[in-house]
Amino acid sequence: MSVTDTVGPPAGPASAVSAGVQTAAPPTRRSRGLNAGQRRKLRTGLLFISPWIIGVLVFIIYPVVYSIALSFTRYSGMEAPTWVGIQNYVTAFTDPLVGKAASNTLFYAIIAVPLGLIISLVLAIAMNQNVREVAWYRTIFYAPSLIPAFAMSFIFIVFLNPQFGVFNRVLNLFGGANVNLLGDPTGVKIAIILMAQLGAGNAALIFLAGLRNIPKTIYEAARVDGASPLRQFFSITFPLLSPVLLFNLITGISGSLQVFTEAFIVTNGTGDPDNGALFYMMYLYKNAFGFAELGYASALAVILFLVGLALALLVYWLSRRFVNYDVEAG
Amino acid sequence: MISRRSFLAGATAAGAALGLGACASSPASGPNVVSYWGLGAADKDKDDQVIAAFKKTDAGKNAEIYVDQVPSSGVADMSQIITAVRGGSAPDLWMMDRFNAVQNASIGLLESIDDLIEKYEDVSPEEFKSQWIQFSIDELSYEGKLYGLPTTTDARGLLYNEDVLKDAGVDLDLFDWKNHVITWDELSDACEKIVKIDKRGNYERFGFAPWLSEGWPYTWGFGLDAQAYDNAASTVTLDSPQWESVYQLYADWAEKYPYASVDAFFATYQPPNAPPSQTAMFSGHLGIDTTGPWQISANEKYAPKLPLKFTYLPVAREGDSTYTWSGGGSLVVPTGANMTKTLWEFMKFYAGLEGQSIVVPQFGNLPTNLKAITQKKYNPKAELFRTMLPNSTCRPPLPVGSAMWDALTSTKSSVALGSSTPGQAVKTNQARIGPKMELFEGFKMPDTYGKPSPVPGS
Numbered sequence: 001m002s003v004t005d006t007v008g009p010p011a012g013p014a015s016a017v018s019a020g021v022q023t024a025a026p027p028t029r030r031s032r033g034l035n036a037g038q039r040r041k042l043r044t045g046l047l048f049i050s051p052w053i054i055g056v057l058v059f060i061i062y063p064v065v066y067s068i069a070l071s072f073t074r075y076s077g078m079e080a081p082t083w084v085g086i087q088n089y090v091t092a093f094t095d096p097l098v099g100k101a102a103s104n105t106l107f108y109a110i111i112a113v114p115l116g117l118i119i120s121l122v123l124a125i126a127m128n129q130n131v132r133e134v135a136w137y138r139t140i141f142y143a144p145s146l147i148p149a150f151a152m153s154f155i156f157i158v159f160l161n162p163q164f165g166v167f168n169r170v171l172n173l174f175g176g177a178n179v180n181l182l183g184d185p186t187g188v189k190i191a192i193i194l195m196a197q198l199g200a201g202n203a204a205l206i207f208l209a210g211l212r213n214i215p216k217t218i219y220e221a222a223r224v225d226g227a228s229p230l231r232q233f234f235s236i237t238f239p240l241l242s243p244v245l246l247f248n249l250i251t252g253i254s255g256s257l258q259v260f261t262e263a264f265i266v267t268n269g270t271g272d273p274d275n276g277a278l279f280y281m282m283y284l285y286k287n288a289f290g291f292a293e294l295g296y297a298s299a300l301a302v303i304l305f306l307v308g309l310a311l312a313l314l315v316y317w318l319s320r321r322f323v324n325y326d327v328e329a330g
Numbered sequence: 331m332i333s334r335r336s337f338l339a340g341a342t343a344a345g346a347a348l349g350l351g352a353c354a355s356s357p358a359s360g361p362n363v364v365s366y367w368g369l370g371a372a373d374k375d376k377d378d379q380v381i382a383a384f385k386k387t388d389a390g391k392n393a394e395i396y397v398d399q400v401p402s403s404g405v406a407d408m409s410q411i412i413t414a415v416r417g418g419s420a421p422d423l424w425m426m427d428r429f430n431a432v433q434n435a436s437i438g439l440l441e442s443i444d445d446l447i448e449k450y451e452d453v454s455p456e457e458f459k460s461q462w463i464q465f466s467i468d469e470l471s472y473e474g475k476l477y478g479l480p481t482t483t484d485a486r487g488l489l490y491n492e493d494v495l496k497d498a499g500v501d502l503d504l505f506d507w508k509n510h511v512i513t514w515d516e517l518s519d520a521c522e523k524i525v526k527i528d529k530r531g532n533y534e535r536f537g538f539a540p541w542l543s544e545g546w547p548y549t550w551g552f553g554l555d556a557q558a559y560d561n562a563a564s565t566v567t568l569d570s571p572q573w574e575s576v577y578q579l580y581a582d583w584a585e586k587y588p589y590a591s592v593d594a595f596f597a598t599y600q601p602p603n604a605p606p607s608q609t610a611m612f613s614g615h616l617g618i619d620t621t622g623p624w625q626i627s628a629n630e631k632y633a634p635k636l637p638l639k640f641t642y643l644p645v646a647r648e649g650d651s652t653y654t655w656s657g658g659g660s661l662v663v664p665t666g667a668n669m670t671k672t673l674w675e676f677m678k679f680y681a682g683l684e685g686q687s688i689v690v691p692q693f694g695n696l697p698t699n700l701k702a703i704t705q706k707k708y709n710p711k712a713e714l715f716r717t718m719l720p721n722s723t724c725r726p727p728l729p730v731g732s733a734m735w736d737a738l739t740s741t742k743s744s745v746a747l748g749s750s751t752p753g754q755a756v757k758t759n760q761a762r763i764g765p766k767m768e769l770f771e772g773f774k775m776p777d778t779y780g781k782p783s784p785v786p787g788s
Contacts, residue, residue: 074769076437077412078665091765096758097740162532163598177531183593185747269407273593273743274750289409291733291766292437 064305071299076292088299098300100275101283104189108279109256112193116252117245120200124207125237138208145201153265156195157182182266185276192262192277203248210244211237242323250312257308260285280304359668362392364676365421367411369659371399376692377425380685387684389675408434415439415665422667423677428469428480428660429725429735435472436729436770441663442475446674461682464783466698468776469724470660478662479681480698482690484622485654485718486544488512488644492637494535494617498523507641507714511652514579517618517644518586524617525587533595536610538618540583541746542596545620547738548725550576553643553653558726558734559767561775566767568737569760577752580745589746607632623712627694630711640714654715656722658698683707704787720785727775730766737762 034042046053071088073081092098127138147155162168162178171179181187214237222232238245260281263271271278271286284304288297368377377397384390398421400410408430414420426434434440447455459467459476466480490505500520504512512520521537528534540550551558556572559565567573599610610616612633620643629638642652661677663669679685686697687707694709696716702708708716728734737759744750750758767773 076439077408078415078438096761157601161597161601162594172530175530177591178594178598179590180594180597183597184590185749270739272740273589274747275740275744278740286736289407289412290736291730292408292412292433292439293766 067298073295075295101280105280113252120203123204142201144198149261185274188277366423367421420664432727435477478660481659483658484695485715569756584746623715
């Protein structure tokens with residue numbers, strides 16, 4: 001049995017467009033057609049959401065536009081910006097540390113994002129079990145996500161300590177010499193990837209909401225047809241969770257491109273050893289606030305924004321092949 | 331029931347009250363008011379002592395000094411001060427790492443104090459500046475103007491634990507700075523004797539590694555005549571053979587003592603962010619370390635019974651000149667500050683004989699004020715470092731100082747780890763810093779930079 005056999009074809013974009021065509025009024029008529037009461041309601045509505053509108057304009061749109069403008073200048077944060085054209089972008093593509101920071105970030109994203117999705121999905125399934133103590137389990141599984149990243153970093157520093165840390169104790173049981181994972185360029189990245197997994201509870205909650213949205217009748221029908229739990233997972237749960245998976249994938253990629261706090265604390269802001277934990281955001285931060293090169297840092301931010309946007313669009317485009325909106329379509 | 335109009339009016343009034351309340355903590359400016367970003371929360375008592383002493387003077391009796399101990403997220407992180415200056419809430423006076431002066435002056439973050447000298451002093455600027463050791467003035471000078479007054483300074487040397495050395499059978503006379511300057515070969519032999527390895531292959535006791543603690547590229551660079559900037563040609567020279575020899579030192583040592591093993595040793599006995607009492611030296615696991623006079627106060631506080639002593643940095647051959655470098659603090663005036671006579675008097679008091687006499691002995695480091703040096707206003711245990719001062723210098727005062735420091739230190743670990751050769755490291759450094767410095771075409775460091783800084787009576 002497959003999902004499409006039981007719930008039929010999805011209501012795709014085509015049907016939505018056609019529905020819009022049938023009901024849409026000419027735009028000029030719509031804006032002018034409000035009566036006094038509707039206009040008052042519109043004003044009230046706008047007034048209520050005005051903090052959000054102002055917040056987006058002041059704290060998101062303006063900084064983004066300003067940052068794009070700064071990226072074409074040399075600017076220290078103090079004196080007036082000096083126009084340098086695309087010089088900052090040329091420098092970014094020849095700066096050896098940009099390549100290093102980008103490859104570190106890519107390494108992190110390639111491992112941390114899929115690993116995070118798997119762990120959060122497993123957590124969500126565990127949180128969704130029909131047992132009496134489920135509320136306790138949910139609290140326990142979610143609790144690590146409440147620990148601030150900086151506190152988590154210190155916990156990991158102790159956890160990986162060569163003398164006292166649990167990691168080296170286990171290693172010693174097998175006769176191994178003490179190692180300092182945080183002192184190795186690859187080890188420190190792996191440590192930060194593992195650290196990030198303790199925040200999987202947030203994505204797990206979103207998966208849990210998706211899981212609870214899947215009609216039980218589908219599972220009942222599958223059981224009647226003799227489908228095993230594994231078959232049910234791959235033929236029902238996974239396809240119907242795909243919109244949630246897509247959401248978590250895009251937010252996971254976005255988050256991984258901006259990894260900063262853990263690396264900053266673990267390496268005391270240096271990115272060492274051997275720039276092994278110099279992630280893109282950290283290098284950007286160093287340029288902005290350590291070297292007072294806000295123009296160059298803005299160019300790095302614009303490049304990151306474009307890469308993030310391109311990746312999100314790529315994932316969204318690829319998602320057409322695997323995302324199933326049957327549950328949302330009802 | 332409350333009307334919508336009343337609700338909106340009430341909400342607006344509450345918002346305005348909150349806003350005004352937030353502004354109310356800023357001190358009002360006036361001719362006797364000085365707002366000051368101090369030494370930091372841990373050293374607040376030292377600031378308080380200087381302020382109390384200043385208020386007892388004629389110049390300070392009416393002064394109102396408001397101190398904020400603003401934490402920094404890194405030595406070179408200027409985000410707080412830039413935000414404060416741009417937001418119009420900057421202090422009038424700021425205790426800053428002297429190394430950042432030229433970079434901060436070059437971006438317009440600091441006010442030159444030349445006008446204050448001209449306005450309030452009866453002597454020429456040159457005569458006024460001669461009250462402090464020359465390298466500390468060089469470090470605060472940008473394009474011929476002075477941007478602050480120096481407070482404390484230091485120097486680099488080797489710290490050793492006599493008990494560890496004796497136990498390992500090392501000849502202690504090699505470390506007696508009054509009679510001998512240790513060579514790299516002698517240091518290497520001593521380290522071989524000190525090292526103890528357990529059955530799992532971990533270092534149980536370790537001698538010395540040049541990349542640890544204050545073993546920065548600059549530290550060894552000054553001993554190997556590695557110049558970061560050619561003043562005559564106004565070019566960065568980080569790819570010189572001398573710089574390559576600095577990195578070769580790291581590579582050679584790492585071949586003998588692998589970086590990963592040394593790192594595991596340190597993470598064991600002196601993990602990152604450990605309290606100052608928890609060091610490999612204090613626990614008797616480390617024989618020799620590169621450090622400075624600031625270590626004296628920690629030694630006295632946390633290991634008063636350990637026989638910890640200092641000596642010069644190692645030289646290549648017997649008879650070679652000794653070398654070191656000095657950093658330290660400074661009082662600077664952020665852009666837009668209220669530049670009053672009271673501010674100037676407080677600055678002079680803090681950086682002068684009186685202020686340095688209060689602060690310096692407590693820190694364990696050294697004064698920059700020549701009178702304070704000659705009157706020995708420092709911990710007597712810092713005498714070795716005091717003798718180093720006339721031949722010491724500061725790091726190159728360049729507008730790209732932070733980036734240069736970052737480049738040099740990050741390639742240090744690359745070479746020690748073996749992921750980069752010394753030749754590649756110096757090329758990377760040059761590629762990173764050369765283009766940045768090209769933006770300051772024709773830049774010149776002070777003519778006195780790198781020359782001896784005479785101390786009367788030395």
